Amino acid sequence: MNYQIISATKLSSSNLKVAEDIAAAQLRATGTPKLEIDSSLLAGVKIKVGTELLDLSLAGQIDRLTNSIN
Amino acid sequence: MEINIWQIAFQILNFGLVMFLLNKVLYKPVMKMLDDRAKKINEGMAAAEKNLKANDEIEKTKKTEASKARKEASTIISKAESDAKIKADGIVADARRKAKEEATKIVADAQKELDSSHAKLEKEAVSLAGALAKKALEKSLSSKEIEAITAGMLKANK
Secondary structure, three states, rough: OOOOOOOOOOHHHHHHHHHHHHHHHHHHHOEEEEEOOHHHOOOOOEEEOOOEEEEEEEEHHHHHHHHHHH | OOOHHHHHHHHHHHHHHHHHHHHHHHHHHHHHHHHHHHHHHHHHHHHHHHHHHHEEEEEHHHHHHHHHHHHHHHHHHHHHHHHHHHHHHHHHHHHHHHHHHHHHHHHHOOOOOOOOHHHHHHHHHHHHHHHHHHHHHHHHOOOOOOHHHHHHHHHHOO
């Protein structure tokens, strides 16, 4: 099953490997990921498998922090 | 001079007759008229006295009634004043209570509005702070820092 890994900048090979491991372990992702760049993430990654989304980005963390305060 | 008995007797009889006639014709009617007049005068006097007494009584009654009426009027005025004061006090107290309630409501509404505005401002401030943090980080983070942060985040979620 194809999935996407979205990052703020191009991932280093080591970071990509860790991201793939997380996708496999937490979202049961298999196959080769499609890599995308989105600078609005600031740092970290987002992993999309089908309709599931795992947000490990800095922007997402800031949003979650903002929402928890509000 | 010789005394004539018959003439004396005649004179006595004549005098008696005159006296009888005068008594019948003049004295009695005159006396009756005088008695009637005196009686009328006495009756008039009695009536006048009675009228005076009645007038006095009426005057006395009038004075008593006037005094009573004045007292009643005074009582009515006092009661009306007292009632009016009680009513006025009630109206003033009611107006004060309503004004206080209104003021309390206005203050409560204003406080509610203020609290709501504060909460809204706080939310907006937090959202703004988040957006500003993102902007600042977007501009200030170098590629190496991004990579290091990404590595840290991935490691933390592994």
